[in-house]
Amino acid sequence: MTEIDAIHISSGNVFSDLGFAPDDAAVMLIRIEVAAAIIKRIRKNGWASTQAARELDIPERLVSQIINTDLTSMSLDTLWTIAVRSGLNIELRLLEKD
Numbered sequence: 001m002t003e004i005d006a007i008h009i010s011s012g013n014v015f016s017d018l019g020f021a022p023d024d025a026a027v028m029l030i031r032i033e034v035a036a037a038i039i040k041r042i043r044k045n046g047w048a049s050t051q052a053a054r055e056l057d058i059p060e061r062l063v064s065q066i067i068n069t070d071l072t073s074m075s076l077d078t079l080w081t082i083a084v085r086s087g088l089n090i091e092l093r094l095l096e097k098d
Contacts, residue, residue, distance in 0.1 A: 014030045015028040026078060032071065034080060035079060038086050040084055042063070042067070042086070055085075062074070062078075
């Protein structure tokens with residue numbers, strides 16, 4: 001059995017907790033949340049990568065990148081477009097910091 005030295009309470013953004021700058025962390029979190037929703041739609045529809053690429057009108061390599069959460073070269077705009085093509089309705093809510 002090991003002893004826990006400290007427990008870190010999450011800020012709600014794992015990227016922020018890992019030390020990324022707040023603006024970068026916010027974008028990273030949005031990208032991963034959109035990608036996760038796309039993956040869920042692909043699985044719900046039972047699409048293989050080839051069929052997902054055809055249905056979403058994107059190259060199969062992008063489907064692979066999304067499924068593997070290799071999002072470093074993928075813009076939020078691209079993910080947003082793919083999400084809409086997958087049948088997702090997207091709502092954006094901006095809140096002022098206190």
